[in-house]
Amino acid sequence: MGNNQQTSNTHIAIIGSGMAGLSAAVHLQQLGHSVSVYEAAQHAGGRTRSVHLARAQVDNGQHILLGAYHQTLNLLHRCQIPEHQCLQRFPLDWRVGRLHLRTSKLLPSPINLLLGLIQAVGTTWSEKISLGKLMLGLYLKPSLSKQDDISVAQWLAERAQSVWAIEHIWRPICLAALNTPIEQASAYYFCHVIRDGLLGSHRASDMLLCKQDLSQALINPIIQYLQSQGVNIVYSHRLISIEKLNRGFSLQFANQQQAQASHVILAIPPANLSAFQDSLPQAASWTKQIHYQPITTVYLQYAANISLPAPMLGFPHTSTTNSIELQWLFDRGQFAQQAGLIAVVLSAHGKQDALDNQQLSAEVIRLMSERYPEWGAPLWAKCIREKRATHRCDVGLTPPNMLTETPGLLLAGDYLHPHYPATIEAAVQSGLDCARWIEAQDISR
Numbered sequence: 001m002g003n004n005q006q007t008s009n010t011h012i013a014i015i016g017s018g019m020a021g022l023s024a025a026v027h028l029q030q031l032g033h034s035v036s037v038y039e040a041a042q043h044a045g046g047r048t049r050s051v052h053l054a055r056a057q058v059d060n061g062q063h064i065l066l067g068a069y070h071q072t073l074n075l076l077h078r079c080q081i082p083e084h085q086c087l088q089r090f091p092l093d094w095r096v097g098r099l100h101l102r103t104s105k106l107l108p109s110p111i112n113l114l115l116g117l118i119q120a121v122g123t124t125w126s127e128k129i130s131l132g133k134l135m136l137g138l139y140l141k142p143s144l145s146k147q148d149d150i151s152v153a154q155w156l157a158e159r160a161q162s163v164w165a166i167e168h169i170w171r172p173i174c175l176a177a178l179n180t181p182i183e184q185a186s187a188y189y190f191c192h193v194i195r196d197g198l199l200g201s202h203r204a205s206d207m208l209l210c211k212q213d214l215s216q217a218l219i220n221p222i223i224q225y226l227q228s229q230g231v232n233i234v235y236s237h238r239l240i241s242i243e244k245l246n247r248g249f250s251l252q253f254a255n256q257q258q259a260q261a262s263h264v265i266l267a268i269p270p271a272n273l274s275a276f277q278d279s280l281p282q283a284a285s286w287t288k289q290i291h292y293q294p295i296t297t298v299y300l301q302y303a304a305n306i307s308l309p310a311p312m313l314g315f316p317h318t319s320t321t322n323s324i325e326l327q328w329l330f331d332r333g334q335f336a337q338q339a340g341l342i343a344v345v346l347s348a349h350g351k352q353d354a355l356d357n358q359q360l361s362a363e364v365i366r367l368m369s370e371r372y373p374e375w376g377a378p379l380w381a382k383c384i385r386e387k388r389a390t391h392r393c394d395v396g397l398t399p400p401n402m403l404t405e406t407p408g409l410l411l412a413g414d415y416l417h418p419h420y421p422a423t424i425e426a427a428v429q430s431g432l433d434c435a436r437w438i439e440a441q442d443i444s445r
Protein backbone atom coordinates (compact mmCIF):
# COMPACT_ATOMS: atom_id res chain seq x y z
CA MET A 1 0.00 0.00 0.00
CA GLY A 2 2.88 2.36 -0.60
CA ASN A 3 2.27 5.91 -1.78
CA ASN A 4 2.36 6.31 -5.51
CA GLN A 5 4.02 9.58 -6.41
CA GLN A 6 3.07 9.44 -10.07
CA THR A 7 -0.44 10.79 -9.81
CA SER A 8 -0.70 13.25 -12.71
CA ASN A 9 -2.45 10.88 -15.14
CA THR A 10 -5.34 10.12 -12.82
CA HIS A 11 -8.68 10.15 -14.56
CA ILE A 12 -11.22 10.08 -11.73
CA ALA A 13 -9.93 11.23 -8.36
CA ILE A 14 -11.82 10.08 -5.28
CA ILE A 15 -10.98 12.06 -2.17
CA GLY A 16 -11.54 10.01 0.98
CA SER A 17 -11.43 6.26 1.54
CA GLY A 18 -14.46 5.84 3.79
CA MET A 19 -17.26 3.53 2.68
CA ALA A 20 -18.60 6.18 0.27
CA GLY A 21 -15.24 6.66 -1.47
CA LEU A 22 -14.54 2.93 -1.61
CA SER A 23 -17.99 2.23 -3.03
CA ALA A 24 -17.47 4.83 -5.78
CA ALA A 25 -14.01 3.40 -6.51
CA VAL A 26 -15.25 -0.19 -6.88
CA HIS A 27 -18.15 0.75 -9.13
CA LEU A 28 -16.14 3.12 -11.31
CA GLN A 29 -13.28 0.66 -11.68
CA GLN A 30 -15.75 -2.03 -12.69
CA LEU A 31 -17.23 0.32 -15.27
CA GLY A 32 -13.76 0.51 -16.80
CA HIS A 33 -12.60 3.92 -15.56
CA SER A 34 -9.17 4.70 -14.25
CA VAL A 35 -9.43 5.65 -10.60
CA SER A 36 -7.20 7.01 -7.85
CA VAL A 37 -8.23 7.31 -4.21
CA TYR A 38 -6.52 9.99 -2.09
CA GLU A 39 -6.85 9.64 1.67
CA ALA A 40 -5.69 12.13 4.29
CA ALA A 41 -5.07 9.51 6.97
CA GLN A 42 -2.47 6.76 6.94
CA HIS A 43 -5.18 4.14 6.69
CA ALA A 44 -8.48 3.58 4.90
CA GLY A 45 -12.01 3.32 6.29
CA GLY A 46 -12.77 6.77 7.70
CA ARG A 47 -15.43 6.34 10.39
CA THR A 48 -15.63 2.58 9.70
CA ARG A 49 -12.25 1.54 11.01
CA SER A 50 -10.36 -0.21 13.78
CA VAL A 51 -8.20 1.30 16.44
CA HIS A 52 -5.12 -0.44 17.73
CA LEU A 53 -4.97 -0.54 21.52
CA ALA A 54 -2.05 -1.92 23.47
CA ARG A 55 -4.05 -5.04 24.36
CA ALA A 56 -6.52 -5.46 21.51
CA GLN A 57 -7.63 -4.32 18.10
CA VAL A 58 -11.09 -2.75 18.50
CA ASP A 59 -13.41 -0.64 16.38
CA ASN A 60 -13.74 3.14 16.57
CA GLY A 61 -17.24 2.20 17.74
CA GLN A 62 -19.32 -0.94 17.54
CA HIS A 63 -21.02 -1.07 14.12
CA ILE A 64 -24.10 -3.11 13.20
CA LEU A 65 -25.17 -3.76 9.64
CA LEU A 66 -28.64 -4.95 8.71
CA GLY A 67 -29.92 -7.48 6.21
CA ALA A 68 -31.51 -4.41 4.58
CA TYR A 69 -28.06 -3.05 3.65
CA HIS A 70 -28.51 -4.34 0.11
CA GLN A 71 -25.94 -2.15 -1.60
CA THR A 72 -23.33 -2.80 1.09
CA LEU A 73 -23.78 -6.54 0.67
CA ASN A 74 -23.71 -6.07 -3.09
CA LEU A 75 -20.43 -4.14 -2.76
CA LEU A 76 -18.86 -7.05 -0.87
CA HIS A 77 -20.14 -9.42 -3.53
CA ARG A 78 -18.62 -7.26 -6.28
CA CYS A 79 -15.29 -7.38 -4.45
CA GLN A 80 -15.55 -11.18 -4.26
CA ILE A 81 -15.77 -11.08 -0.47
CA PRO A 82 -18.22 -13.78 0.69
CA GLU A 83 -20.62 -12.47 3.34
CA HIS A 84 -19.90 -15.39 5.68
CA GLN A 85 -16.17 -14.58 5.57
CA CYS A 86 -16.61 -11.18 7.19
CA LEU A 87 -20.09 -10.99 8.76
CA GLN A 88 -21.99 -13.06 11.28
CA ARG A 89 -25.74 -12.95 10.61
CA PHE A 90 -28.21 -13.12 13.51
CA PRO A 91 -32.01 -13.01 13.21
CA LEU A 92 -33.34 -9.94 15.03
CA ASP A 93 -33.11 -10.62 18.77
CA TRP A 94 -34.44 -7.57 20.61
CA ARG A 95 -33.69 -7.68 24.35
CA VAL A 96 -34.30 -4.41 26.09
CA GLY A 97 -35.04 -4.58 29.80
CA ARG A 98 -37.54 -7.39 30.30
CA LEU A 99 -38.72 -7.29 26.68
CA HIS A 100 -37.52 -10.14 24.51
CA LEU A 101 -38.65 -10.27 20.88
CA ARG A 102 -37.01 -12.39 18.23
CA THR A 103 -37.71 -13.19 14.63
CA SER A 104 -37.53 -16.55 12.92
CA LYS A 105 -35.09 -16.85 10.04
CA LEU A 106 -37.46 -19.21 8.28
CA LEU A 107 -40.35 -16.79 7.76
CA PRO A 108 -40.59 -13.87 5.32
CA SER A 109 -40.86 -10.27 6.48
CA PRO A 110 -43.03 -8.79 7.96
CA ILE A 111 -44.69 -12.05 9.10
CA ASN A 112 -41.53 -12.97 11.04
CA LEU A 113 -41.73 -9.70 12.97
CA LEU A 114 -45.46 -9.92 13.65
CA LEU A 115 -45.10 -13.50 14.86
CA GLY A 116 -42.13 -12.43 16.96
CA LEU A 117 -44.30 -9.73 18.48
CA ILE A 118 -47.09 -12.17 19.32
CA GLN A 119 -44.58 -14.48 20.99
CA ALA A 120 -42.61 -11.69 22.68
CA VAL A 121 -42.13 -11.97 26.44
CA GLY A 122 -42.00 -9.13 28.95
CA THR A 123 -44.91 -7.18 27.54
CA THR A 124 -48.73 -7.16 27.62
CA TRP A 125 -51.26 -8.01 24.92
CA SER A 126 -52.45 -4.42 24.69
CA GLU A 127 -48.85 -3.29 24.05
CA LYS A 128 -48.43 -5.98 21.42
CA ILE A 129 -51.65 -4.90 19.64
CA SER A 130 -50.67 -1.25 19.68
CA LEU A 131 -47.16 -2.03 18.34
CA GLY A 132 -48.54 -4.45 15.75
CA LYS A 133 -51.03 -1.83 14.49
CA LEU A 134 -48.31 0.79 14.11
CA MET A 135 -45.98 -1.59 12.25
CA LEU A 136 -48.72 -2.86 9.98
CA GLY A 137 -49.74 0.73 9.24
CA LEU A 138 -46.16 1.57 8.25
CA TYR A 139 -45.92 -1.53 6.12
CA LEU A 140 -49.12 -0.83 4.21
CA LYS A 141 -48.98 2.96 3.87
CA PRO A 142 -46.27 5.03 2.20
CA SER A 143 -44.06 6.99 4.57
CA LEU A 144 -44.69 10.47 5.78
CA SER A 145 -43.83 13.13 3.18
CA LYS A 146 -40.88 15.42 3.81
CA GLN A 147 -43.15 18.49 3.89
CA ASP A 148 -45.14 16.97 6.75
CA ASP A 149 -42.08 16.00 8.77
CA ILE A 150 -42.43 16.11 12.56
CA SER A 151 -40.35 14.80 15.43
CA VAL A 152 -40.38 11.09 16.18
CA ALA A 153 -41.68 11.90 19.68
CA GLN A 154 -44.67 13.75 18.21
CA TRP A 155 -45.26 11.05 15.60
CA LEU A 156 -45.31 8.37 18.31
CA ALA A 157 -47.61 10.44 20.52
CA GLU A 158 -50.05 10.84 17.60
CA ARG A 159 -50.08 7.07 17.31
CA ALA A 160 -50.82 6.62 21.01
CA GLN A 161 -47.63 4.73 21.80
CA SER A 162 -47.22 4.14 25.52
CA VAL A 163 -44.23 5.28 27.58
CA TRP A 164 -43.30 1.61 27.91
CA ALA A 165 -43.24 1.08 24.11
CA ILE A 166 -41.31 4.29 23.58
CA GLU A 167 -38.64 3.45 26.15
CA HIS A 168 -38.27 -0.24 25.24
CA ILE A 169 -38.55 -0.05 21.47
CA TRP A 170 -38.82 3.31 19.75
CA ARG A 171 -36.26 5.38 21.64
CA PRO A 172 -33.58 2.67 21.48
CA ILE A 173 -34.20 2.13 17.73
CA CYS A 174 -34.08 5.85 17.05
CA LEU A 175 -30.84 6.32 19.00
CA ALA A 176 -29.21 3.29 17.40
CA ALA A 177 -30.29 4.04 13.83
CA LEU A 178 -30.46 7.87 13.67
CA ASN A 179 -28.06 8.67 16.53
CA THR A 180 -30.59 11.32 17.47
CA PRO A 181 -32.98 11.52 20.44
CA ILE A 182 -36.66 11.07 19.54
CA GLU A 183 -37.45 14.66 20.59
CA GLN A 184 -35.25 16.02 17.77
CA ALA A 185 -35.24 13.17 15.27
CA SER A 186 -37.07 13.35 11.94
CA ALA A 187 -40.08 11.04 11.70
CA TYR A 188 -39.58 11.06 7.91
CA TYR A 189 -36.16 9.38 8.22
CA PHE A 190 -37.33 7.18 11.10
CA CYS A 191 -40.27 5.77 9.09
CA HIS A 192 -37.95 4.89 6.21
CA VAL A 193 -35.60 3.08 8.59
CA ILE A 194 -38.46 1.08 10.14
CA ARG A 195 -40.04 0.25 6.79
CA ASP A 196 -36.83 -0.83 5.07
CA GLY A 197 -34.93 -2.12 8.10
CA LEU A 198 -37.60 -3.90 10.13
CA LEU A 199 -40.35 -4.56 7.62
CA GLY A 200 -38.35 -4.75 4.40
CA SER A 201 -37.85 -7.74 2.15
CA HIS A 202 -36.82 -11.16 3.45
CA ARG A 203 -34.29 -11.03 6.30
CA ALA A 204 -34.02 -7.23 6.16
CA SER A 205 -34.10 -7.08 9.97
CA ASP A 206 -31.21 -9.53 10.42
CA MET A 207 -28.30 -8.05 12.36
CA LEU A 208 -24.89 -8.48 10.73
CA LEU A 209 -21.87 -8.13 12.97
CA CYS A 210 -18.26 -8.19 11.83
CA LYS A 211 -16.43 -11.42 12.54
CA GLN A 212 -13.21 -9.47 13.14
CA ASP A 213 -12.53 -5.81 13.73
CA LEU A 214 -13.94 -3.45 11.07
CA SER A 215 -10.67 -2.93 9.21
CA GLN A 216 -9.85 -6.62 8.98
CA ALA A 217 -13.39 -7.70 8.20
CA LEU A 218 -14.54 -5.04 5.73
CA ILE A 219 -12.05 -2.37 4.79
CA ASN A 220 -8.83 -4.31 4.13
CA PRO A 221 -10.51 -6.87 1.84
CA ILE A 222 -12.08 -4.04 -0.24
CA ILE A 223 -8.71 -2.26 -0.44
CA GLN A 224 -7.00 -5.50 -1.46
CA TYR A 225 -9.60 -6.03 -4.16
CA LEU A 226 -9.18 -2.47 -5.50
CA GLN A 227 -5.40 -2.74 -5.57
CA SER A 228 -5.59 -6.08 -7.34
CA GLN A 229 -7.63 -4.30 -10.03
CA GLY A 230 -5.00 -1.58 -10.46
CA VAL A 231 -6.74 1.18 -8.46
CA ASN A 232 -4.21 3.60 -7.06
CA ILE A 233 -4.75 4.18 -3.32
CA VAL A 234 -2.66 6.97 -1.90
CA TYR A 235 -2.48 7.62 1.85
CA SER A 236 -1.35 10.71 3.77
CA HIS A 237 -2.69 12.95 0.98
CA ARG A 238 -4.95 15.64 2.44
CA LEU A 239 -6.58 17.63 -0.33
CA ILE A 240 -6.32 21.35 0.35
CA SER A 241 -7.46 22.93 -2.90
CA ILE A 242 -9.24 22.14 -6.13
CA GLU A 243 -8.65 24.22 -9.23
CA LYS A 244 -11.00 23.91 -12.18
CA LEU A 245 -9.07 23.79 -15.47
CA ASN A 246 -10.43 24.06 -19.01
CA ARG A 247 -10.56 20.29 -19.02
CA GLY A 248 -10.67 18.65 -15.63
CA PHE A 249 -9.13 19.63 -12.33
CA SER A 250 -5.84 20.27 -10.66
CA LEU A 251 -5.63 19.00 -7.09
CA GLN A 252 -3.24 20.31 -4.47
CA PHE A 253 -2.43 18.25 -1.37
CA ALA A 254 -1.07 19.38 1.98
CA ASN A 255 2.16 17.42 1.40
CA GLN A 256 2.94 19.58 -1.70
CA GLN A 257 1.90 16.80 -4.10
CA GLN A 258 -0.36 17.62 -7.04
CA ALA A 259 -2.62 15.54 -9.25
CA GLN A 260 -4.91 16.04 -12.23
CA ALA A 261 -8.26 14.45 -12.86
CA SER A 262 -11.17 14.69 -15.26
CA HIS A 263 -13.72 14.26 -12.45
CA VAL A 264 -13.39 14.61 -8.71
CA ILE A 265 -15.55 12.87 -6.12
CA LEU A 266 -15.24 14.51 -2.73
CA ALA A 267 -16.06 11.62 -0.39
CA ILE A 268 -15.11 13.45 2.79
CA PRO A 269 -17.22 14.07 5.92
CA PRO A 270 -19.59 17.06 5.71
CA ALA A 271 -17.66 19.00 8.35
CA ASN A 272 -14.64 19.10 6.01
CA LEU A 273 -16.49 20.59 3.03
CA SER A 274 -16.13 24.20 4.15
CA ALA A 275 -12.44 24.05 3.11
CA PHE A 276 -13.71 23.92 -0.50
CA GLN A 277 -16.35 26.62 -0.19
CA ASP A 278 -15.46 28.34 -3.50
CA SER A 279 -16.11 25.20 -5.54
CA LEU A 280 -19.28 24.13 -3.71
CA PRO A 281 -20.87 27.12 -1.97
CA GLN A 282 -24.26 25.48 -1.43
CA ALA A 283 -23.04 22.28 0.20
CA ALA A 284 -20.46 24.20 2.24
CA SER A 285 -23.11 26.53 3.62
CA TRP A 286 -25.45 23.57 4.30
CA THR A 287 -22.82 21.91 6.46
CA LYS A 288 -22.62 25.03 8.64
CA GLN A 289 -26.28 24.60 9.58
CA ILE A 290 -26.21 20.96 10.60
CA HIS A 291 -25.36 19.58 14.01
CA TYR A 292 -23.22 16.59 14.85
CA GLN A 293 -23.74 13.84 17.37
CA PRO A 294 -21.07 11.81 19.16
CA ILE A 295 -20.97 8.06 19.75
CA THR A 296 -18.99 6.88 22.76
CA THR A 297 -17.86 3.31 23.21
CA VAL A 298 -16.38 1.90 26.41
CA TYR A 299 -14.61 -1.42 25.90
CA LEU A 300 -14.42 -3.62 28.98
CA GLN A 301 -12.29 -6.75 28.91
CA TYR A 302 -13.59 -9.35 31.35
CA ALA A 303 -12.36 -12.89 31.85
CA ALA A 304 -12.76 -15.02 28.71
CA ASN A 305 -15.56 -17.13 30.21
CA ILE A 306 -17.83 -14.07 30.71
CA SER A 307 -20.64 -13.68 28.20
CA LEU A 308 -24.05 -12.11 27.73
CA PRO A 309 -27.21 -14.12 26.96
CA ALA A 310 -27.22 -12.60 23.44
CA PRO A 311 -24.72 -10.74 21.22
CA MET A 312 -26.58 -7.46 21.82
CA LEU A 313 -28.48 -6.30 24.89
CA GLY A 314 -30.28 -2.99 25.47
CA PHE A 315 -31.48 -0.98 28.44
CA PRO A 316 -34.63 1.14 28.56
CA HIS A 317 -34.27 4.84 29.23
CA THR A 318 -35.23 5.98 32.73
CA SER A 319 -35.71 9.69 33.17
CA THR A 320 -35.18 9.51 36.94
CA THR A 321 -31.50 8.62 37.08
CA ASN A 322 -28.80 11.23 37.67
CA SER A 323 -26.09 8.96 36.40
CA ILE A 324 -25.19 8.09 32.82
CA GLU A 325 -27.42 5.40 31.30
CA LEU A 326 -26.20 2.24 29.66
CA GLN A 327 -27.82 1.92 26.22
CA TRP A 328 -26.41 -1.11 24.41
CA LEU A 329 -23.95 -3.85 25.30
CA PHE A 330 -22.28 -6.00 22.65
CA ASP A 331 -20.58 -9.27 23.52
CA ARG A 332 -17.70 -9.40 21.03
CA GLY A 333 -16.93 -12.95 22.12
CA GLN A 334 -20.09 -14.04 20.26
CA PHE A 335 -19.09 -12.70 16.85
CA ALA A 336 -15.62 -11.08 16.75
CA GLN A 337 -13.54 -13.82 18.43
CA GLN A 338 -12.80 -11.55 21.38
CA ALA A 339 -13.98 -13.61 24.34
CA GLY A 340 -14.98 -11.54 27.38
CA LEU A 341 -14.73 -8.20 25.53
CA ILE A 342 -17.91 -6.15 26.06
CA ALA A 343 -18.53 -2.98 24.04
CA VAL A 344 -20.75 -0.52 25.90
CA VAL A 345 -22.26 1.92 23.41
CA LEU A 346 -23.61 5.36 24.32
CA SER A 347 -25.18 7.12 21.35
CA ALA A 348 -25.73 10.86 20.91
CA HIS A 349 -25.10 13.57 23.53
CA GLY A 350 -25.76 12.71 27.15
CA LYS A 351 -24.46 12.86 30.68
CA GLN A 352 -21.31 11.07 29.51
CA ASP A 353 -20.21 14.32 27.82
CA ALA A 354 -19.49 15.88 31.22
CA LEU A 355 -17.09 13.10 32.26
CA ASP A 356 -13.52 12.60 31.13
CA ASN A 357 -12.52 9.16 29.84
CA GLN A 358 -11.29 7.92 33.19
CA GLN A 359 -14.42 9.06 35.02
CA LEU A 360 -16.65 7.62 32.31
CA SER A 361 -14.93 4.22 32.37
CA ALA A 362 -15.21 4.14 36.17
CA GLU A 363 -18.92 4.99 36.00
CA VAL A 364 -19.63 2.35 33.35
CA ILE A 365 -17.72 -0.25 35.39
CA ARG A 366 -19.81 0.70 38.45
CA LEU A 367 -23.10 0.31 36.53
CA MET A 368 -21.97 -3.01 35.06
CA SER A 369 -21.01 -4.33 38.49
CA GLU A 370 -24.52 -3.45 39.76
CA ARG A 371 -26.04 -5.53 36.95
CA TYR A 372 -23.48 -8.31 36.82
CA PRO A 373 -21.90 -8.49 40.33
CA GLU A 374 -20.67 -12.03 39.68
CA TRP A 375 -18.42 -10.84 36.81
CA GLY A 376 -15.97 -9.00 39.06
CA ALA A 377 -13.87 -6.10 37.81
CA PRO A 378 -12.75 -5.97 34.16
CA LEU A 379 -9.08 -6.59 33.38
CA TRP A 380 -8.91 -3.32 31.47
CA ALA A 381 -11.21 -0.59 30.15
CA LYS A 382 -10.83 1.79 27.26
CA CYS A 383 -13.06 4.61 26.17
CA ILE A 384 -13.28 5.77 22.53
CA ARG A 385 -15.21 8.91 21.64
CA GLU A 386 -16.14 9.86 18.11
CA LYS A 387 -17.22 13.46 18.62
CA ARG A 388 -18.65 13.86 15.12
CA ALA A 389 -19.82 10.32 14.59
CA THR A 390 -22.81 11.37 12.47
CA HIS A 391 -24.85 14.45 11.69
CA ARG A 392 -28.03 14.90 13.74
CA CYS A 393 -31.01 13.64 11.82
CA ASP A 394 -33.22 16.66 12.52
CA VAL A 395 -36.83 17.29 11.52
CA GLY A 396 -36.89 18.81 8.01
CA LEU A 397 -33.31 17.80 7.21
CA THR A 398 -32.72 18.16 3.47
CA PRO A 399 -29.29 17.08 2.25
CA PRO A 400 -27.42 18.88 -0.52
CA ASN A 401 -27.28 17.56 -4.08
CA MET A 402 -24.36 15.34 -5.00
CA LEU A 403 -23.82 17.56 -8.08
CA THR A 404 -22.01 20.73 -7.08
CA GLU A 405 -21.97 24.12 -8.82
CA THR A 406 -18.66 23.06 -10.42
CA PRO A 407 -19.31 20.66 -13.30
CA GLY A 408 -17.39 17.41 -12.83
CA LEU A 409 -17.04 17.88 -9.07
CA LEU A 410 -19.32 15.49 -7.18
CA LEU A 411 -20.04 14.76 -3.55
CA ALA A 412 -20.32 11.35 -1.88
CA GLY A 413 -20.96 10.55 1.76
CA ASP A 414 -23.38 9.27 4.36
CA TYR A 415 -25.02 12.72 4.74
CA LEU A 416 -26.36 12.83 1.17
CA HIS A 417 -28.99 10.12 1.30
CA PRO A 418 -32.52 11.46 0.74
CA HIS A 419 -34.16 9.21 3.35
CA TYR A 420 -31.57 7.23 5.29
CA PRO A 421 -29.63 8.53 8.29
CA ALA A 422 -25.82 8.54 8.34
CA THR A 423 -24.99 4.86 8.00
CA ILE A 424 -22.71 2.58 6.06
CA GLU A 425 -25.54 1.81 3.65
CA ALA A 426 -26.20 5.52 3.01
CA ALA A 427 -22.47 6.04 2.32
CA VAL A 428 -22.24 3.05 -0.01
CA GLN A 429 -25.36 4.11 -1.93
CA SER A 430 -24.02 7.62 -2.40
CA GLY A 431 -20.75 6.29 -3.85
CA LEU A 432 -22.78 4.17 -6.23
CA ASP A 433 -24.90 7.21 -7.22
CA CYS A 434 -21.75 9.12 -8.22
CA ALA A 435 -20.52 6.19 -10.30
CA ARG A 436 -23.89 5.92 -12.04
CA TRP A 437 -23.95 9.64 -12.78
CA ILE A 438 -20.47 9.58 -14.27
CA GLU A 439 -21.38 6.52 -16.31
CA ALA A 440 -24.51 8.25 -17.63
CA GLN A 441 -22.33 11.14 -18.91
CA ASP A 442 -20.50 8.61 -21.09
CA ILE A 443 -17.15 10.33 -20.48
CA SER A 444 -14.22 9.27 -22.62
CA ARG A 445 -12.09 6.59 -21.01
Ligand SMILES: Cc1cc2nc3c(=O)[nH]c(=O)nc-3n(C[C@H](O)[C@H](O)[C@H](O)COP(=O)(O)OP(=O)(O)OC[C@H]3O[C@@H](n4cnc5c(N)ncnc54)[C@H](O)[C@@H]3O)c2cc1C
Pocket residue numbers: 015016017018019020021038039040041044045046047048060061062063064065237238239240267268269272295296386388389390412413414415422423424425427
Ligand atom coordinates in the same frame (compact mmCIF):
# COMPACT_ATOMS: atom_id res chain seq x y z
C1 LIG B 1 -18.70 5.24 16.54
C2 LIG B 1 -19.54 5.06 15.31
C3 LIG B 1 -20.49 4.05 15.26
C4 LIG B 1 -21.28 3.88 14.12
N1 LIG B 1 -22.16 2.83 14.06
C5 LIG B 1 -22.77 2.55 12.90
C6 LIG B 1 -23.57 1.39 12.76
O1 LIG B 1 -23.74 0.63 13.70
N2 LIG B 1 -24.14 1.12 11.55
C7 LIG B 1 -23.96 1.96 10.48
O2 LIG B 1 -24.46 1.64 9.39
N3 LIG B 1 -23.22 3.08 10.58
C8 LIG B 1 -22.63 3.40 11.76
N4 LIG B 1 -21.85 4.52 11.86
C9 LIG B 1 -21.82 5.47 10.74
C10 LIG B 1 -20.83 5.03 9.64
O3 LIG B 1 -19.58 4.74 10.21
C11 LIG B 1 -20.67 6.21 8.69
O4 LIG B 1 -21.94 6.54 8.19
C12 LIG B 1 -19.78 5.87 7.48
O5 LIG B 1 -18.58 5.29 7.89
C13 LIG B 1 -19.51 7.17 6.72
O6 LIG B 1 -18.72 6.90 5.58
P1 LIG B 1 -18.27 8.09 4.62
O7 LIG B 1 -17.45 7.47 3.55
O8 LIG B 1 -19.46 8.87 4.23
O9 LIG B 1 -17.38 9.07 5.50
P2 LIG B 1 -16.04 8.81 6.32
O10 LIG B 1 -16.03 7.41 6.84
O11 LIG B 1 -15.94 9.90 7.31
O12 LIG B 1 -14.87 8.90 5.24
C14 LIG B 1 -14.34 10.13 4.82
C15 LIG B 1 -12.84 9.94 4.55
O13 LIG B 1 -12.34 11.16 3.99
C16 LIG B 1 -11.06 11.41 4.52
N5 LIG B 1 -10.79 12.85 4.36
C17 LIG B 1 -11.38 13.88 5.00
N6 LIG B 1 -10.92 15.06 4.54
C18 LIG B 1 -10.01 14.75 3.55
C19 LIG B 1 -9.20 15.55 2.69
N7 LIG B 1 -9.23 16.89 2.71
N8 LIG B 1 -8.39 14.91 1.80
C20 LIG B 1 -8.35 13.55 1.75
N9 LIG B 1 -9.11 12.75 2.54
C21 LIG B 1 -9.93 13.35 3.44
C22 LIG B 1 -11.18 10.95 5.97
O14 LIG B 1 -9.92 10.72 6.54
C23 LIG B 1 -12.03 9.69 5.81
O15 LIG B 1 -11.22 8.56 5.62
C24 LIG B 1 -21.10 4.75 13.01
C25 LIG B 1 -20.16 5.78 13.07
C26 LIG B 1 -19.37 5.92 14.19
C27 LIG B 1 -18.33 7.01 14.21
